[in-house]
Amino acid sequence: MKLAKTYSYLKKDLDIIEEALADVIQAEHPVLREASTQLLKAGGKRIRPVFVLLSGQFGQKFDIEKIKTVAISLELIHMATLVHDDVIDDAELRRGKPTVKKNYGNQVAMYTGDYILARALENITSIKDSAIHRTLSKALVEVSLGEIEQMKDKFNWNQNFRTYLRRIKRKTALLIAISCKLGAITSGLSDKEINYLYQYGYNIGMSYQIIDDILDFTSSPEKLGKPAGNDLIQGNITLPVLIARQDASFNQLLLKTFDGKSSVSNDDMVVIINALKQTDAIDRSYEISDIYLNKAIHNVNKLPEGKSKQTLINIAKIIGKRTS
16 A cells, blocks of 8 residues: 555645645745745655644644644745755755756755745744744754754764664654644643654654665665665765675775765666675664654554544554555
């Protein structure tokens, strides 16, 4: 089953959010408007709005207008980080389409990301709840720290598992966890229920990024929408590489290939990817992903029965098996 099919019954609410996203990012300046619209039309799973909706449905105070506002802001923040990431990584493709950076250059891309972020913050001020604003502010600080850490750790062959896990928490898991938490806060859940949903989101996010990092080596460029091994080409040392480096022959090949080079050829990357697959790195990475998925299911099982709960469990199961 595809991920989107598990929450297809949310289509009406997601369509409302999608339409509102298009309205919120409109800018008076034509370049900002075109660049922002291009990013929105590139699509995406909209998984953060899904988690806001599902978490909010556990509460007795579910209000689609408030939920919509929270979901829009979180998706806009995610979009802004993508634009900034593409500049940092000098990426020309995202989801198989030209990036804002590719079409408009670094300066316009950075200001587009800043504009989208500003719109996210402006949008959420319509909700008069200090807990929501504090939670979002703290998350943005952490996300920013994560971006700096990722830049600092490019081609850092001495980093360890703890560094990697902290980085993907800030890069991916945190916004998913906050999506669950803010949906729960908006609908008036108890502190205990809010924490269960936050922990669910955190563990789902950790698994989601680990699977992304696995697919970077095991999926096709057509499915990835970018070259295979692209993270490694950009100098981002992910979990499969950290594990594979425990194999002496792979580690020697890796360091020799990247030694003193600003870039590597496609042929070199094919050799590295094939060598990585000869180790146990992929299997062990899936095992670690499964640990997080099991923790996510354990947390959501503490919540009341219902359609939202079953959907969250189904999402966890499907994420562990996704191929794109």
